[in-house]
Amino acid sequence: MTQVCLFPTTSVHGAAGEFPTCPRRGPLRSVILAETGQDVRLCANCTNCDGLTVPGMDLTLGEIIRAAARNDPQALTCATLSACEDLLLRPIPCTAGLDLTSIIIALQREAELRGPAASSEAVQP
Numbered sequence: 785m786t787q788v789c790l791f792p793t794t795s796v797h798g799a800a801g802e803f804p805t806c807p808r809r810g811p812l813r814s815v816i817l818a819e820t821g822q823d824v825r826l827c828a829n830c831t832n833c834d835g836l837t838v839p840g841m842d843l844t845l846g847e848i849i850r851a852a853a854r855n856d857p858q859a860l861t862c863a864t865l866s867a868c869e870d871l872l873l874r875p876i877p878c879t880a881g882l883d884l885t886s887i888i889i890a891l892q893r894e895a896e897l898r899g900p901a902a903s904s905e906a907v908q909p
């Protein structure tokens with residue numbers, strides 16, 4: 785039986801000592817929309833999700849969503865992405881009806897895919 789892999793099986797990072805490369809993948813809002821069907825531009829900046837915190841978070845969930853909406857590299861490089869695993873275990877209420885869990889998981893995958901290049905790849909002209 786032939787298996788089809790939907791995710792890249794090769795690293796986008798260069799070999800040791802090489803400058804990391806990453807194909808441009810478009811604005812973060814487009815990546816998230818394609819992967820989850822969620823439009824981060826709908827975030828109403830209501831701050832209702834800002835109270836959901838765990839140790840190690842440097843941005844609130846709302847700040848990450850809005851950073852992704854404006855294609856800010858912080859959405860991929862913030863410590864919150866790896867610190868908020870416990871928050872993803874239960875539904876996260878959102879005033880705009882966004883599925884925050886799937887958005888955060890999409891950002892985690894994107895950060896892993898882009899690797900060290902994430903901090904410079906997010907913002908495009």
Ligand code: SF4
Pocket residue numbers: 826827828829830831832833834845846849877878879880881882884
């Ligand atoms: S609850 Fe939803 S709409 Fe409100 S700030 Fe958080 S992500 Fe944005």
